[in-house]
Amino acid sequence: MYGAEVLLHAASRTDAGVHARGQVCIFDHAGRREHDLSKLRYSMNQLLPEDTCVREAASVPDSFDPRTNLGKEYIYRLNTSASRDPLRRLYEWHVPERRGQQWDTDAVRRGAALLQSDTARDFSAFANMPRGAERTRRIDPFCTLRELRVVQTSSSLVSIHLSADRFLYKMARNMVGALVSVGFCELGVCELELALDSGRFSHTNSPGLTAPAQGLVLDRVFYGEDEPFKGHLDLARLGKS
Numbered sequence: 507m508y509g510a511e512v513l514l515h516a517a518s519r520t521d522a523g524v525h526a527r528g529q530v531c532i533f534d535h536a537g538r539r540e541h542d543l544s545k546l547r548y549s550m551n552q553l554l555p556e557d558t559c560v561r562e563a564a565s566v567p568d569s570f571d572p573r574t575n576l577g578k579e580y581i582y583r584l585n586t587s588a589s590r591d592p593l594r595r596l597y598e599w600h601v602p603e604r605r606g607q608q609w610d611t612d613a614v615r616r617g618a619a620l621l622q623s624d625t626a627r628d629f630s631a632f633a634n635m636p637r638g639a640e641r642t643r644r645i646d647p648f649c650t651l652r653e654l655r656v657v658q659t660s661s662s663l664v665s666i667h668l669s670a671d672r673f674l675y676k677m678a679r680n681m682v683g684a685l686v687s688v689g690f691c692e693l694g695v696c697e698l699e700l701a702l703d704s705g706r707f708s709h710t711n712s713p714g715l716t717a718p719a720q721g722l723v724l725d726r727v728f729y730g731e732d733e734p735f736k737g738h739l740d741l742a743r744l745g746k747s
Contacts, residue, residue: 507549507550507553508612512533514531514532515532515571515572515573516572516573517530517531517572517578517641518527518531518573518574518578518724520721521679522719523719523720524663524720524724525663525720525722526724526725527723527725527726528579528712528724528725528726528727529727530533530565530572530575530727530729531572531611534568534603536579537566541735543564544564546563547636548698557602558586561674566682568719572727575727576671576728576729576730577650577652577671577727577728578669578670578723578724578727578728579653579668579725579726579727580669580678580722580723580725581665581666582599582668582669582679582717582722583597583598583599583664583665583666583721584598584599584600584663584664584666584682584721585598585599585600585601585634585663586601586663586664587600587662588602588603588604588690590602590745596720597720598670598721599682599686599718599720601686601689604690604692605690606693607690608691609664609690609691610688611656611658611688611689613686613695614685614686614689616683616688617684617698618654618655618666619654619700620698620699620702621651621654621698622651622652622653623651624650624652625651626648626649626650627648627650627651627702628647628648628702628705629651629674629681629693630647630674630705630730631674631702631704631707632677632680632681632705633645633647633674633675633676633677634675635675646674647674647705649670649671649672649674650670650671651668651670651746652670653665653667653668653669654668654669654681655667656727660668664685666685668682672678676716678722679712679716679722680688680716680717680718681719682708682722683716683717684698684701684715686715686717697721
């Protein structure tokens with residue numbers, strides 16, 4: 507479109523296999539501003555692969571940095587039925603009964619309520635060690651998990667909504683994995699509390715499972731007063747599957 511490479515800056519990195527409906531990206535090409543944003547969006551969508559779509563475009567100040575946000579919301583989808591759905595295999599985690607134990611949504615909700623907080627807490631127990639150059643950087647383990655909501659959308663479909671000011675590496679997927687263990691009585695709510703307080707799971711009560719990537723969606727990035735799509739009925743983003 508511009509006859510040269512364009513450097514794209516995104517609000518958040520996602521693991522391979524994780525989807526994004528609410529990703530926010532910015533670019534600037536040699537100071538050029540595209541005034542017809544609807545034309546820009548149309549042109550980009552003609553060139554992008556089918557699993558990527560620009561849902562909205564907006565001009566932002568030069569000072570706007572998509573990484574400087576107030577938080578993110580993820581949604582994780584589970585299928586607890588006895589049979590998996592091949593058509594949804596890339597968008598949910600199939601978790602049938604385990605060792606004869608049926609899924610207990612109420613237990614999962616109790617575990618979620620324990621983890622949710624309006625104040626910052628140390629979530630080291632739910633973080634993986636960063637890779638590469640990130641291993642040497644000091645990581646602040648404190649996050650404010652404003653919402654951890656478990657929604658039973660049907661008899662066998664469950665959505666877990668996670669909203670926080672920030673997420674540690676693999677925190678969302680590890681948290682879902684732990685809650686699934688609670689849902690099948692492999693992990694008690696009291697053990698969740700112990701791990702949260704101590705900063706780690708013991709060898710005897712570790713859920714030992716990171717939820718697979720395909721069930722997770724970056725649904726929204728929050729900017730408050732700096733919201734680039736303010737005024738639009740649909741706070742659309744660049745979505746990638």
